[in-house]
Amino acid sequence: MTSVVSKPKTESAGAGAQHARSARRRRRILGENPLGILLSAPYLIFIGVVFAFPLIFAVWMSFHDYFFAAPGADVQREFVGFDNFITVATDPAVWRSFLNVGIFLIINVPLTVVLSLLLATALNRVVRGRLFLRVSFYVPYVTASVAVVGVWLFMFSGNGLVNQVLGPLAPDPSWLINPFLAMPTIAFFVTWKQLGFFILLYLAALQAVPQELYESAATDGAGAVRTFFSVTVPGVRSATLLVLLLATITGANLFTEPYLLTNGGGPNGASTSPVLLMYQKGLEQGNPDVAAAIGVILVVMVLILALVERKLVGDEES
Amino acid sequence: MSTTGTRANARTSEQADAATAKKRRGHPGRKGRIARWIVLAIGALVFLFPFYYMVIGSLQTKPDPTPAGAFPNPANITLQNYVQINERISLLSGLVNSGIFTGGVLLFTVVFGVLAGYALSVLHWRGRGVTFSIALLVQIVPFQLLMIPLYVLIARDYGLADTHMGMILPFAINSAAVLIFRQYFLSVPRALFDAARIDGANELRVLWSVALPLVRPALLTVVLLTFIGPWNEFLWPFLITKDPALQPLAVSLANYITTVAASASNPFGAILAGAVVLAIPAVVLFVIFQRHFQSSDIGSGVKG
Numbered sequence: 001m002t003s004v005v006s007k008p009k010t011e012s013a014g015a016g017a018q019h020a021r022s023a024r025r026r027r028r029i030l031g032e033n034p035l036g037i038l039l040s041a042p043y044l045i046f047i048g049v050v051f052a053f054p055l056i057f058a059v060w061m062s063f064h065d066y067f068f069a070a071p072g073a074d075v076q077r078e079f080v081g082f083d084n085f086i087t088v089a090t091d092p093a094v095w096r097s098f099l100n101v102g103i104f105l106i107i108n109v110p111l112t113v114v115l116s117l118l119l120a121t122a123l124n125r126v127v128r129g130r131l132f133l134r135v136s137f138y139v140p141y142v143t144a145s146v147a148v149v150g151v152w153l154f155m156f157s158g159n160g161l162v163n164q165v166l167g168p169l170a171p172d173p174s175w176l177i178n179p180f181l182a183m184p185t186i187a188f189f190v191t192w193k194q195l196g197f198f199i200l201l202y203l204a205a206l207q208a209v210p211q212e213l214y215e216s217a218a219t220d221g222a223g224a225v226r227t228f229f230s231v232t233v234p235g236v237r238s239a240t241l242l243v244l245l246l247a248t249i250t251g252a253n254l255f256t257e258p259y260l261l262t263n264g265g266g267p268n269g270a271s272t273s274p275v276l277l278m279y280q281k282g283l284e285q286g287n288p289d290v291a292a293a294i295g296v297i298l299v300v301m302v303l304i305l306a307l308v309e310r311k312l313v314g315d316e317e318s
Numbered sequence: 319m320s321t322t323g324t325r326a327n328a329r330t331s332e333q334a335d336a337a338t339a340k341k342r343r344g345h346p347g348r349k350g351r352i353a354r355w356i357v358l359a360i361g362a363l364v365f366l367f368p369f370y371y372m373v374i375g376s377l378q379t380k381p382d383p384t385p386a387g388a389f390p391n392p393a394n395i396t397l398q399n400y401v402q403i404n405e406r407i408s409l410l411s412g413l414v415n416s417g418i419f420t421g422g423v424l425l426f427t428v429v430f431g432v433l434a435g436y437a438l439s440v441l442h443w444r445g446r447g448v449t450f451s452i453a454l455l456v457q458i459v460p461f462q463l464l465m466i467p468l469y470v471l472i473a474r475d476y477g478l479a480d481t482h483m484g485m486i487l488p489f490a491i492n493s494a495a496v497l498i499f500r501q502y503f504l505s506v507p508r509a510l511f512d513a514a515r516i517d518g519a520n521e522l523r524v525l526w527s528v529a530l531p532l533v534r535p536a537l538l539t540v541v542l543l544t545f546i547g548p549w550n551e552f553l554w555p556f557l558i559t560k561d562p563a564l565q566p567l568a569v570s571l572a573n574y575i576t577t578v579a580a581s582a583s584n585p586f587g588a589i590l591a592g593a594v595v596l597a598i599p600a601v602v603l604f605v606i607f608q609r610h611f612q613s614s615d616i617g618s619g620v621k622g
Contacts, residue, residue, distance in 0.1 A: 029444065035521045036443030043434040044449065046426075046491045050468065051456055057467035068474070119361050122354040129358075135608050136362045139369060142604045143597045144550035146568040150575065150593035151372045154586045160383050161371070196365070200611075224350065253462050256552045260575055275462045275553075282466045283557065295463040302460065 062296045066289035084293035094294060097265075097272045098301070100183050104251040107187035113243055116195050120202035121232060138196030145193065145256045152189055152261060176262050182271040186257045190250060198246075201239050209235035241313040245306055252302045255279065274298045372597070376400070376590035399591035406588065407574050409595050412567030416549055416596075419485045419566050423548040424541060426490035431540060432533075435499025436525050440511060450500075453493040461488065461554075469557055480561045489548055495540045502536035503529060538610045542603065549600055567596050 030037060062085070065078045088094050123133055140148060155161045156175045163170035171178055175185045209232065217227045254273035258265045264280075265272030274294055282291025371388060375381040377395045403409065437443065438450055468488050478484030506529065514528045515521075552568045559565045565573070571592040578585070604611060 031441075031443035031446070033437075033441035033443050033521060036437035036441035036446060039433040039437040039441070039525075040445075040449050043430040043491060043496065044452070046430065047452060047456060050488050050491060051459075051464065054464040054467040054471060055459065057471070058463055061467060061470075068470075118357060122357045122361075125354060126358065131608070133358055133362055135605055136366050138604070138611070139601055140365055142546050142550075142600045143369075144552070144568050144600065146550070146552050146572045146575075147372075147593035147597040148368060150571070150586075150589040151368045151375070153575070154375060154381065154383070154590065155368065155371065157383070157586075161385065161388070164384050192364070249460055253460050255462070256572075260572055263576070275465070278462065278466060279553075279557075283469065288466045288470065291466045295466060299459060299463045303458070306458070 058292045058295055061289050061292040064289060066292070068286055068288065080289075084289045085297070087290055088293045088297065093269055093272065094274070094277060096269050097274045097277050100271060100273060101251045101254070103183045104187045104190070104254065105247060107184055108191050108251065109244060109247045111188075111191045112195060112198055112247060113240055115191070116198035116202050116243070117233075117236065117240075119195070120199045120206055121228070123199065124203060124206045134200075137199050140193045141196040143193075146260065148193060149189075149257065149260045156185060173267075177267050179267050179270040182262045182267060186254070186261055186271055189257055189261065190254070194250065198239075198243055201242060202236055205236035205239035206232070237313060241310065244309040244313060248302055248305050248309065252298055369597070369601075372590050372593055375586060376594045379587060380584050381586045381590065399587035400595070403574070403588040403592045403595075406578055407562070407567075407570040407592065409567065409592070411563060412565065412570045413595070413599075415482070415564055416566040416568065418482050419551075419555065420545060420548040422482060422486035423489040423492075424544055426486065427492040427495045427544045428537065428540060430490070431492060431495035431499045432525075432530065432537075434496045436503055436529055438496065439500045439503035440508075440524075440529065441521065453496050456491060456493045464488070465553070465557070468554075473558055478558075480559050480564050482564070484558045485555045485566070486548075488554060489551070492544060492547075495544060498540055498543075499533060499536055502533045506532050535610065538607065542607055542611055545603060546600055567592070571596055 026034065063079060063081065065080045065083075067075075069075045119137065123130065123137075126133065153176070156163075158174040158177075160174075163174060171181055175181050213231045213235065214227065217231050222230065253275055255275040258271045258273050258276050259279075262271040265276050275298075278291040278294050281294070282288045374388060374390060376399050377397070378387070378390055379394070379396050379398050381387060382390065400409075434449070434453070438446060438453075472484045472487060473479035476484070478487070510528055510532070511524050514524045519527070548566075550568060551566075552572055555566050556569045556572065559569060562570060562573075571589070574592065575585075575589055
C-alpha cells in the first residue's frame with residue numbers, strides 16, 4: 001500500500017509540492033481532519049430541517065397572523081407585532097396552565113430530590129438483591145405513560161383501590177375530578193414514574209463522592225445523619241441541579257398525563273398544561289399563531305428558571 | 319458508607335481508636351441495615367405494585383376495585399380482555415407500527431450518533447466546537463415549542479401526515495446518543511487509532527474497523543436508551559397519524575381510553591390488557607439488558 005502511495009510522488013515532485021501547499025491551505029480553513037465535517041453533515045443537516053428551521057418558524061409564526069390554508073393556496077400572512085402575545089396574556093386559561101406547572105414543580109422537585117436521594121443512598125450500600133431492586137425502581141421509567149396511566153385511572157377512580165383502602169378518608173370528589181387534587185395527583189404520578197431515572201443519577205453521583213470524606217467524617221465522630229447532610233448532600237450537588245433542570249423541562253412539557261388522566265386538563269382547566277393548551281388552541285381550534293406564542297413564552301420561562309436554578313445550586317461542577 | 323469508612327479506618331489507625339469510634343456510634347450496623355431494607359422494600363413495593371395490579375386486572379373479566387380484587391381466585395382468570403381490546407384496536411398492527419417507528423428512529427440515531435460522535439471526539443476540524451455546542455443546545459429547547467411548526471412543515475408542507483417517515487423525522491436527531499458515543503470514543507486510547515493510521519488505514523477504515531468494534535457496549539446502551547423514547551412516545555405520533563391502521567400502539571390505546579372507553583360498560587379490563595401488551599416489550603428488554611443500563615451512561619448523555 002505504501003509503495004502505491006509514494007510512487008506518484010517521486011514521479012512529479014513539483015506537482016507534489018503544489019499539492020502539499022494547497023493541502024496545507026485546506027487544512028488551515030477546514031481543520032486537520034476535514035472528514036469530520038463530512039461525518040457530522042447528516043446530523044447537522046437534520047438539525048437544520050427538524051430543529052433550527054422549525055425553531056425560527058415558531059418565532060416567526062408567533063408574530064404573524066398565521067392560519068391553516070388549503071395546500072398550495074397563496075395567502076398573505078400579516079405581521080401583527082405582539083397581538084398573539086396579548087391574546088395569550090389576557091387569557092385566564094393560559095395563566096391557569098402556567099400556575100399548574102408551578103404546582104407541579106412545587107410538589108415534584110422536593111419529592112424527587114428527597115425520595116431518590118434516600119433510595120439511592122440505601123441502594124448504594126446493599127449488596128444482596130441489588131439487581132432486583134435496581135430493576136424494580138426503574139421499571140416505571142421505561143414503561144409507556146399511556147400504559148401506566150391506564151392503571152392509575154383504575155386505581156384512582158371514584159371507587160378504585162385507593163379510595164377503597166382509604167374508606168371514609170377518600171376525597172370527595174375523587175382525585176382526578178377534584179379541582180384541588182387533580183394537578184397534585186398528576187405531579188405524584190410523574191414523580192413516581194420518573195423516580196427510577198433519578199435514583200440511577202444519584203447512584204452515579206454517590207459513587208463519585210470521595211471515600212476519604214466519609215472516613216474523616218467518621219474520625220470526627222459524625223453520626224449517620226450528620227454525615228449524610230455534610231458529606232453526601234453537598235457531594236451530589238451536580239446531580240441535584242440536574243434533577244431541578246429536568247423536572248422543570250418535564251413540567252413544561254406535560255401533555256400525556258393531563259390529556260389522559262384528567263380527561264383533557266379537567267376539571268374545568270384545573271390541570272391543563274401549556275402544551276395541552278397549545279394542542280387545543282393550535283390544532284383543535286386552528287390558531288397555530290397563538291399556540292406558537294404560548295410555546296415561545298414557555299421556552300423563555302424555562303430558560304429563565306433554568307438559569308435561576310443554576311445560580312441557586314451553584315454550577316462549578318456541571 | 320460509614321461502615322466501609324470505619325473498616326478502612328481500623329486498618330490504618332490503632333485498634334483502640336476504631337473501638338471507641340464504634341462504641342460512640344452504638345451499633346448502627348444492624349439497626350441501619352434493617353432501616354435500609356425497610357426503605358428499599360417499601361420502594362420496590364410502590365414501584366412494582368401498579369404493574370402487578372395491571373396484569374391481575376387485565377386477567378379478570380370485570381376487574382374488582384376492592385382490595386380483594388388484587389388477589390383474585392385463579393379460577394376466574396381469563397384472557398377475554400385481550401380478545402376484547404384486540405377487536406377494538408388491532409394489537410398486532412399497533413405493535414408493528416410501534417416497531418417500525420422505533421426501528422426507524424434507532425437507525426437514524428445510531429448512524430448519526432456514531433458518525434458525529436466519532437467526528438467530535440477523534441477528528442479535528444473547523445466547526446467542531448460549534449457542533450458540540452449545538453448538540454448540547456438541541457437538548458435544552460423542548461420539543462413542544464417545535465410541535466406546531468413541525469406539524470405545519472411535516473404534515474402540510476412535506477405531506478408526510480399518516481406516514482411512518484413523518485413519525486420518525488423529528489426524532490432522527492438524538493443529541494444524547496451523539497454525546498454518549500463521543501464519550502466512549504474519547505475513552506478509547508488514541509494510540510489505537512494512530513497505530514491503524516500508521517498501518518495505512520484511512521479515516522473511514524479507522525472508524526469502521528477500529529473504533530466501531532470498541533464501542534459496541536455504547537451501541538447497546540444507546541439502543542436501550544433510545545428505544546423507550548419512540549416506543550413510549552404519544553404526543554407526536556398522535557398529532558401526525560389519524561389513520562388507525564398506521565397508529566403506534568400507544569396512540570391507539572390512548573384513543574381507546576379517551577373515546578371508546580367512555581361508552582363501554584366495563585372499560586378497565588380492556589384498557590389494562592392493552593397496557594400490558596404495550597408495556598411488555600420495553601420491560602422485557604430492560605430486564606434482559608439491565609447490565610447495560612448504567613447510571614454513568616445516562617449522565618454522559620445528559621451532561622455531555
